[in-house]
Amino acid sequence: MSSESSLFSHRWLPALLLAPLMLLIVLFFYVPVFQAFYWSFFLEQPFGGGSEFVGLQNFQRVLSDPEFWGATGRTVIFMLTASSLAVVVPLMLAVAADRKIGMSYPARNILVWPKGIAGASIGVVFAFIFNPFVGLMAPLNVLFPGLWNPGIDGTDAFVTLVAAHVWSGIPFNFVILLAGLRSIPPTMYQAAAMDGAGPWRRIFDVQLPLIMPQLFLTFVLEFTESITSVFALIDTITGGGPGGSTTLLVYKIYVDGFRGFDLSGASTQTAILMVFVLLLAACQFFFLGRRINYER
Amino acid sequence: MTAIDLSIRAAAAEIELIGVTKSYDAKNTIIPPIDVTLRPGEFTVVLGPSGCGKSTLLQMIAGLERVSGGRIVIGGREVQDLEPKHRGCAMVFQNYALYPHMTVAENMAYSLKVAGVSKAARAERVAKVAKMLGLADFLERKPSQLSGGQRQRVAIGRAIIREPGVLLFDEPLSNLDAQLRHDMRVELAELHRRIGATSIFVTHDQVEAMTLADRILILNKGRIEQFDTPKVIYHNPASVFVAKFIGSPPMNILDVTGDGSVLRLADGQVVASYAGKGNFQLGIRPEDIAVNDGGSIKTEIRYREDLGSHEILETKIADQNLRIAMPFGVEIDTGQALSLSFPQARLHLFERETGRAISGAFGDAKSQSAAAKEYQ
Amino acid sequence: MVENARSINIAAGILLAIGILYIVGPLYLTLSTASQSYEYMLRNGLAWVPGTEFFANIEKVIHDTRIPIQMLNSMIVAFSNALATCVLSFLSAYAIVYFRIRWAGVVFALILATIMLPLDIRVITTYQVAANIFSPLNAVLDFTGLNTLIASVFGSPVQLELSVLDTHFGLVAPLVAHGTGTFLFRQFFMTLPKDLFKAARMDGAGPIRFLIDILLPLARTSFASLFVLTFLSGWTQYLWPLVGASTPDMQTAVVGLARLVPDADGQVPDFPMIMAGAVLVSLVPLTMIALLQRFLVQGLVLSEK
Numbered sequence: 001m002s003s004e005s006s007l008f009s010h011r012w013l014p015a016l017l018l019a020p021l022m023l024l025i026v027l028f029f030y031v032p033v034f035q036a037f038y039w040s041f042f043l044e045q046p047f048g049g050g051s052e053f054v055g056l057q058n059f060q061r062v063l064s065d066p067e068f069w070g071a072t073g074r075t076v077i078f079m080l081t082a083s084s085l086a087v088v089v090p091l092m093l094a095v096a097a098d099r100k101i102g103m104s105y106p107a108r109n110i111l112v113w114p115k116g117i118a119g120a121s122i123g124v125v126f127a128f129i130f131n132p133f134v135g136l137m138a139p140l141n142v143l144f145p146g147l148w149n150p151g152i153d154g155t156d157a158f159v160t161l162v163a164a165h166v167w168s169g170i171p172f173n174f175v176i177l178l179a180g181l182r183s184i185p186p187t188m189y190q191a192a193a194m195d196g197a198g199p200w201r202r203i204f205d206v207q208l209p210l211i212m213p214q215l216f217l218t219f220v221l222e223f224t225e226s227i228t229s230v231f232a233l234i235d236t237i238t239g240g241g242p243g244g245s246t247t248l249l250v251y252k253i254y255v256d257g258f259r260g261f262d263l264s265g266a267s268t269q270t271a272i273l274m275v276f277v278l279l280l281a282a283c284q285f286f287f288l289g290r291r292i293n294y295e296r
Numbered sequence: 297m298t299a300i301d302l303s304i305r306a307a308a309a310e311i312e313l314i315g316v317t318k319s320y321d322a323k324n325t326i327i328p329p330i331d332v333t334l335r336p337g338e339f340t341v342v343l344g345p346s347g348c349g350k351s352t353l354l355q356m357i358a359g360l361e362r363v364s365g366g367r368i369v370i371g372g373r374e375v376q377d378l379e380p381k382h383r384g385c386a387m388v389f390q391n392y393a394l395y396p397h398m399t400v401a402e403n404m405a406y407s408l409k410v411a412g413v414s415k416a417a418r419a420e421r422v423a424k425v426a427k428m429l430g431l432a433d434f435l436e437r438k439p440s441q442l443s444g445g446q447r448q449r450v451a452i453g454r455a456i457i458r459e460p461g462v463l464l465f466d467e468p469l470s471n472l473d474a475q476l477r478h479d480m481r482v483e484l485a486e487l488h489r490r491i492g493a494t495s496i497f498v499t500h501d502q503v504e505a506m507t508l509a510d511r512i513l514i515l516n517k518g519r520i521e522q523f524d525t526p527k528v529i530y531h532n533p534a535s536v537f538v539a540k541f542i543g544s545p546p547m548n549i550l551d552v553t554g555d556g557s558v559l560r561l562a563d564g565q566v567v568a569s570y571a572g573k574g575n576f577q578l579g580i581r582p583e584d585i586a587v588n589d590g591g592s593i594k595t596e597i598r599y600r601e602d603l604g605s606h607e608i609l610e611t612k613i614a615d616q617n618l619r620i621a622m623p624f625g626v627e628i629d630t631g632q633a634l635s636l637s638f639p640q641a642r643l644h645l646f647e648r649e650t651g652r653a654i655s656g657a658f659g660d661a662k663s664q665s666a667a668a669k670e671y672q
Numbered sequence: 673m674v675e676n677a678r679s680i681n682i683a684a685g686i687l688l689a690i691g692i693l694y695i696v697g698p699l700y701l702t703l704s705t706a707s708q709s710y711e712y713m714l715r716n717g718l719a720w721v722p723g724t725e726f727f728a729n730i731e732k733v734i735h736d737t738r739i740p741i742q743m744l745n746s747m748i749v750a751f752s753n754a755l756a757t758c759v760l761s762f763l764s765a766y767a768i769v770y771f772r773i774r775w776a777g778v779v780f781a782l783i784l785a786t787i788m789l790p791l792d793i794r795v796i797t798t799y800q801v802a803a804n805i806f807s808p809l810n811a812v813l814d815f816t817g818l819n820t821l822i823a824s825v826f827g828s829p830v831q832l833e834l835s836v837l838d839t840h841f842g843l844v845a846p847l848v849a850h851g852t853g854t855f856l857f858r859q860f861f862m863t864l865p866k867d868l869f870k871a872a873r874m875d876g877a878g879p880i881r882f883l884i885d886i887l888l889p890l891a892r893t894s895f896a897s898l899f900v901l902t903f904l905s906g907w908t909q910y911l912w913p914l915v916g917a918s919t920p921d922m923q924t925a926v927v928g929l930a931r932l933v934p935d936a937d938g939q940v941p942d943f944p945m946i947m948a949g950a951v952l953v954s955l956v957p958l959t960m961i962a963l964l965q966r967f968l969v970q971g972l973v974l975s976e977k
Contacts, residue, residue: 006355006360006361006362006869006870006873007770007771007772008770008771008772008878008879008882009771009772010771010879013767013771013879014767014768014771014773015767017763017764017766017767018763018764018767018768018779020760020763020764021760021761021763021764021783021848021849021854022764022779022782022783024760024845024846024848024849025782025783025786025849025850025851027801027805027808027845027849028798028801028802028845028846028849029785029786029789029794029849029850030782031797031801031808032794032796032797032798032800032801033789033794033797035797035800035801036794036796036797039797089691092687093687093688093691095684096683096684096685096687096688096691097684097688099677099680099681099684101681101684101685101688102685103684103685103688103689103692104684104688106692107688107691107692109965110692110695110696111691111692111695112961112965112968112969113695113696113699113958113961114695115904115957115961115968115972116904116907116908116954116957116958116960116961117699117908117954117957117958118907118908118909118910118926118953118954118957119908119910120908120910120926120927120929120930121908121926121929121950121953121954122698123930124929124930124932124933124946124950125698125701125702125947125950126698127933128701128702128705128718128943128946128947129698129701129718131943133717133940134713134714134717134718134940134943135717135718136701136718138717138718139717167694167695167698170691170695171972172972175969175972175973176972176973179973193675198675199675199677199680200679200680224788224790225790227793228790228792228793229790229792231792231910231911232910232911232926232930235910235911235914235930236930236933250792250793253795253796254795254796254911254915257795257796257799258796258799258915263796263800266796267796267797270793270794270796270797273793274789274793274794277788277789277793278788278789281788355870358870358874359873360870360873360874379873380873380874380876381873381874381875381876381877385874386874387870387871387874389867389870389871390867391865391867392867393865393867393868393870393871394871395868395871395872395886395890396890397889397890406872406875406877406885407874407875407876410875410876410877410881411876454871454875455874466867
């Protein structure tokens, strides 16, 4: 705006105000991000034995490792399934809760509860509920032995992870999408009704198109979220197993770095994951984001 | 009437703008260098269409915008580099800009609090101003609990409580409904008489300008079109721009050509006698046109607007729109033929190229201006 | 509107009921199992009806595990995270919005970029920085050759060392290094009328006064929203506290809870006790949501715009 020159002009005060946060951000964000890339070109000895520049060797090693590709593949599959469900389920709930019915009031309250429950906590709970011997499926397992065992069957373990992830992701996406729905002006519905569109039809012709910005945003955030926050769930529910079938990239990095003390390998994978996340966000913005900006 | 303590009274300051200019970059000049002097205690209305730079001008005087060049002198002090609080100005904002979390009393007293005035002295001043503005019963309310008119009064109260030498108004009435706007105009005029601060009032509403101003400064694209009393501005507009901007409906402007003795429309009709040659624009106010009075200009009514107290007739001559204001009760119908005449004394002549007025083109117009000058 | 919306309302009602069941179901099973004995669980598996052993199980958690002290850690981490984020974000957003600084856009972009790469992704190298927060300084000194100079003058190069691992500060600081708060406050400042700022300037308020008298009181709800949001986020963190604290007495409750489940297979774990632990650990954040839900919802919506 034009009134820029009416702002405070002060030499050191703004710098002083920004300094504490910037210091933390540089120290705990930019330095680690830089270091991940830096180390991916060095071979680091785990116990402070110095490091040596190895060029692209780390990348060669990581990229020729089938376990890396396995973990990457599972990450993408998880991202696509879990984050789609984690947006679509809250979307349906939000559309339902936007109607003035008795059920929508308790729903709006209860559906944000998971925000207060740590991924690891619900992981512990889901690990119990889906335990093949004492959990929900135990009676069925007695009738049909081997029907459900996430400890042996990788698919079962994967499904448990997805269920827990969707559970955890409901509050944020639900709140955002509901807020989007509520910001649609009532005259829009009235106009659609005058045009002959019934309530079912209006969901697809009015509501969904108009909350595209929110829907897009939840997808963008959910993609990153599903890649990272799944760590707590894996660590508490499956431990990466059975047989590595739920070892996603973020978990593999942790295992390689903190249990295998392969700092260079973990850093290289971190660097690759970061580039992947950034590219993903950039793609979404350029290809999806452009089409759905309405002037209201 | 009991004697109200009128000690809220400012030492009015003179304001001088010397070559003041504002531009955001080389291509984007909002205000080319401007020179103007406002007398102490004078009420100046800055009038112009939106985007003409009037708000920018006000904010530069207030110190909310930096000048790109030139000097601002208030009460003999150069202030263009001073912070707002050191300029001795107070301001009433368009959307009131009241602090939503403070009560009416706190809002009004805030500048005093910042200035370090003691609590007791603040309370006294607040009480005085509140009484003056009829806000005494609302002092403990929050702005959200007030009506639009009351908020406006609080905004004024907070400005005058410091007894500033200069009072600035940034379209303060534009958010009020018609009735309230009228009432506030009356109150503002009254208040100005009592306080006496040099006041600058920015608006795009010509009625506010005509009723409130000692002098009106008409701004167009950052340039001063005319700076004079309302009467002179109305009766002797300095340019086509001013002529079209003031008056409702605005002055008719017709393209005419002078052949050395008369002025003709494009279709050859003679509309006035004038000794000049060349292309001109002729101005006549709708209410000054004589209808069916033996005039020679022929036209017919295209549309008729009945406004109760008077009527507006829409006509065309030589393919140019012409509006005529008629007193109520004249029997005229759409489609009816008319004969018009333009009283010579009521005509205004402008150069077609520059739009500037040619003063004294028709002898009598001068006397209007002389009468207006006397008023000052 | 006059229209027949029966079918859609019924469908919506059913959908919401399922949704509520999905959320509440696991919570109910947690609570009911937590109130049964280990033996009951071994016999019947997961408990559908509440029993009488709830307080016995809670007592077991309190006496036999480190959860109580870990909850204290969680409290400290969550609270300091919320407080520090609120204060630092408020100050930086204030500097960006209300001061004429040439590099405001760059700084804001730098702060905002932190949202793109969550802590969980960069945990490996963040751990290394936390192990010695002077390592970047040492590296700069080495790289610029200053250290060679220092070594030649003082006999040895500067190699400062300070680990923040296993400290509360170390658990909190990387969480604060995040841009959401700044973003949220900036958005809030932008919604305030420009004239409010100008009026305050006309009233003579300088930067500090404007901050304290005008912005702070107006931003109260934003503070509350951000506080709730970051408190919950601090409490529910897992990966960072897992690696950032190595001793049980420094770990947070969520990590402690996960550690209650034995790694090795074999004997069925004491799920009623673990579920009681889950209840205990979730009590504080859930209470917070129950009491301050309005602010939570507002915070979620604001952090998105």
